[in-house]
Amino acid sequence: MMAAVVVPSECVMSEKLVIGNWKMNGSAKLVDEFSASKFPGNVIVAVPFPFLAYAKSIEPTLKLAAQDCSTLDGFGAHTGEVSAAMLKEVGCEAVILGHSERRKSYSTDTPQNILLKLENVTRNGMTAVLCVDEEYEKLLDAETLALVKEHPDSIILAYEPLSAIGTGAAMTPSGISTTLQALRTKCQGIRTLYGGSVTPQNAEGILSLPEVSGVLVGGASLKLEAFRAIAEKAGAV
Numbered sequence: 634m635m636a637a638v639v640v641p642s643e644c645v646m647s648e649k650l651v652i653g654n655w656k657m658n659g660s661a662k663l664v665d666e667f668s669a670s671k672f673p674g675n676v677i678v679a680v681p682f683p684f685l686a687y688a689k690s691i692e693p694t695l696k697l698a699a700q701d702c703s704t705l706d707g708f709g710a711h712t713g714e715v716s717a718a719m720l721k722e723v724g725c726e727a728v729i730l731g732h733s734e735r736r737k738s739y740s741t742d743t744p745q746n747i748l749l750k751l752e753n754v755t756r757n758g759m760t761a762v763l764c765v766d767e768e769y770e771k772l773l774d775a776e777t778l779a780l781v782k783e784h785p786d787s788i789i790l791a792y793e794p795l796s797a798i799g800t801g802a803a804m805t806p807s808g809i810s811t812t813l814q815a816l817r818t819k820c821q822g823i824r825t826l827y828g829g830s831v832t833p834q835n836a837e838g839i840l841s842l843p844e845v846s847g848v849l850v851g852g853a854s855l856k857l858e859a860f861r862a863i864a865e866k867a868g869a870v
């Protein structure tokens with residue numbers, strides 16, 4: 634009989650994460666396609682709010698993230714709000730917070746409000762994926778930094794330079810390394826993702842960088858084959 638292979642825990646810990654951010658895209662049909670597909674490795678799909686419970690009901694093993702949550706937690710008379718507690722209840726593992734598309738479009742996505750959302754997500758036992766861009770020094774104020782340092786296991790930083798989001802021009806691997814290393818130093822070893830024009834073509838070069846704990850994928854996460862190819866690259870590095 635062959636001896637059992639023991640996987641050291643650090644191997645499991647260092648598995649690269651791939652999060653697909655569908656933004657305001659997708660459909661029940663696309664959810665059906667993704668649900669029927671078994672992804673290799675550590676993959677999370679951030680579908681829009683209306684599809685979260687549906688996705689979980691048809692494929693309980695599909696890991697899900699929400700793209701935002703309310704500054705308010707629990708339940709109450711707050712028309713239009715979706716709380717972290719509700720996202721936990723429908724089976725979300727993670728919540729993306731402070732995406733630059735939200736910071737830019739909604740004056741309510743201030744550092745103070747994002748801090749409240751971060752607290753709600755961690756309090757409800759989910760992982761917060763905190764997005765920052767070139768202005769990360771400004772976005773990571775003292776209070777946010779303190780919370781990030783308090784929750785190294787349940788907060789992940791996603792560095793998404795504005796110059797790379799949706800442009801087809803990902804940052805260079807050396808630029809990614811330098812910036813993520815600076816973020817890790819600032820946040821005492823926090824896990825760091827890169828996002829911005831990640832494709833099946835550039836994924837391997839990015840994912841093989843030691844500072845990259847994973848990738849946050851926008852456009853390419855809407856095409857099943859492209860997204861699967863990125864997940865396969867993540868599993869292979």
Ligand code: 13P
Nearest residue numbers: 654798799829830851852
């Ligand atoms: P793209 O991959 O389309 O550049 O989007 C990146 C992003 O904003 C993910 O959150």
